[in-house]
Amino acid sequence: MRHLAGVVAASLVAAGLVAAPAVNASAPSFCSELGGQWDGQFCTTSVVSERKATRDIKMALPGDLVENPVIREYLTNLMNNWRTAAVKMVQNSFGEQHFQIFQRGEAMTVVFHEMYSGTVGTDALAHPNAPIVSDAYRTFTFAGGRQLQLADLFKPGVDPFVEIPRLGAPFIVAALDAAPPPHQPGTYPFTPDRWTPDKVYSGAYKAWALTPDELLIYMPDYPVGRDRPTNFSPGLMQWSMDGGTVQARIPLTALAPVLRPEYGGS
Known part of the structure; x- marks a missing residue:
């Protein structure tokens, strides 16, 4: 997590981004079901x-x-969770969510980026002038009329949790070296x-996207x-980590030997 003095606004732009679905009656109608007001772009509400x-x-x-049952359930739960959390807030706060859509062939990934701030209870005393601002990512991939799991991208018998760290190692290391805050590589x-x-x-690779040419984790x-390594010593700082701090972009060509043909496999 990171502590900021103000509200963070984020723009979600990435290679392979597909234009957002046309907004028709579905979005405004669903916004009304969520108890929000549709402003033409966002579903908004305020909770005191x-x-x-x-x-x-x-x-x-x-x-x-929003007519997809999986996405509909996710968005409903997100709104309800943010409303529930708001009841106990002692300082002004915000919850903001954006989305990206990636397409590769028949496969479509929807990436939801959640940003939320605020302090609850004694947290406000610890950080009176710095609301906690956090990020989180939820992703959903669909193809052939069903939701795909990460293992569905790989050939039968392949364990993605073994092959991704092995074949994607150079790209994961590059993402670790580039991650904030600035640090010496390999530390x-x-x-x-x-x-x-x-x-x-x-995050057990829970949040991933299939882009036109990459597996993005x-x-x-x-x-x-916090993280407590096995060799933890009293002098070693315990780190917290914000959602999406490391975004590993692994080319599908690097994973080709173990992917199904329709997802870039050889």
């Missing part, structure tokens, strides 16, 4: 807490995709052994409070 703090919520809705906690799929920083998917 027991302590008279205001949380402003702004959600981008992906057009007709803790930005070392590959702390970001394998069985370690907390990786957002690590971790949600903020991580």
Whole structure:
């Protein structure tokens, strides 16, 4: 997590970004179901807490995709969770969500980027002038009328949690070296052994996108409070990690030997 003095606005632009679905009656109607107001681009609402703090919520809705049951459930839960959290806030806060769509052949990935701030209870005393601002990523990939899991991209019998760290190693290391805050390459906690799929920083590869030419993994998917390595010593700083701190872009060509043909396999 990071502490900022103000609200962060983010623009989501990436190679392979597909134009957002046309906004028709689906988005405004669904926004109304969520208890929000449609402003032509976002579904917005405000919640006043027991302590008279205001949380402003702004959600981008992906057009007709709100009719997809999986996406519909995710967006409904997100709105409800942000409303529930708002009730206990002691300072003004915000929740903001954007989305990206990537397409490769018949496969489509929708990436939701959540940004939220605010302090609850004693957190406000610890950081009176610095609201906690956090990021999180939720991703959904569909093809052939069903939702795909990461293993579905790979040939039968292939374990993606073994092959991604092996074949994607140079690209994961490059992402670790480039991750914020600026640091010396290869220094803790930005070392590959702390970001394998069985370690907390990786988010178990839960947040991933299939782009036209890459497998993009957002690590971790949600903020991580702390990491305690096996060789932990009292003098070693314990790190928290914001969602999406490391974004590993692994070319599909690097994974081609183990991918299914329709996803770039050989």
